[in-house]
Amino acid sequence: MQVTMSVNGAEVSREIEARLLLVHFLRDHLGLTGTHWGCDTSNCGTCVVLVDDEPVKSCTMLAAMAGGHDVRTVEGLEQDGVLDPLQRGFMECHGLQCGFCTPGMLMTTRALLDRNPDPTDHEIREAISGQICRCTGYATIVRSVQWAAAEQAGIRTSLPEQDDSRASSAVGGAS
Template sequence: MQVTMTVNGESVTREIEARLLLVHFLRDHLALTGTHWGCDTSNCGTCVVWMDGEPVKSCTVLAAMAGGHDVRTVEDLERDGVLDPIQEGFMACHGLQCGFCTPGMMMTTRALLDRNPDPSDGEIREAISGQICRCTGYATIVRSVRRAAQQEQQAQQEQQAQQEQQEAVS
């Protein structure tokens, strides 16, 4: 069967088997290997991508079900050579160790910050509760998300100050 979807802003069409999982479509047909394949049971969360702006575990979605939808993977976080604050936070605060859970963790926490720009530690922990990390103990991941939230708030405040300054000059 043929499937067409938008992946990271680009329309893609491929001939696939009806039973192909989205995680395998992304990795094997589109060479987007940032999305990791872990448990195939939706327990680990390493395969999280966005479908129509919502995090989904791509090991539980058939590629055919994603047809006509907008899919975003971890490769799309970086824009024009600039890392997303989530990526910077994970690097600066050691939110990754082996890196296996990191792409799914980043996609989940990016969605969290888009909905709630100033989450509490409890809200961060709840958001990532569907992700398994065997290396970090989650403390560094929570710090990474907290740093990204603070960085985004600071950038927003600076942008607002610049706009106010421009309006005052006008």
């Protein structure tokens, strides 16, 4: 069957099998391997993309179902060579180590900041609660999103206060 959709603002049209999942359409048919393919069971959230501005787990959506809709992937965050505030936040605040979960984290938190430009820690944690990161313990991800929120609001003065007491106590315990 033929499927046509907008991906990162450009219309794409391909002949596909109806059973093709959106994640494989993006990665294998369009070569957009920024979207990662993880657990395959809608648990890990690394495959999250935005469909009509809402985060969706692309391993649990058929490419056919995205036909006629606007899909945005992690490749669509950067605009004209300028990284999204979230991408810069993840760099500034060490929001990733291995990077496997990062595309999904970025897309979910992009949607969060679009709806709620000034989220609390709790709201950030709630938003990413369907996503798994095995490196950071989430604290630096939350901090990265806070950094991006402040950056967007134009009130960046310094890094958000360190709230990761576990990290500092772990250092203390090692000495």
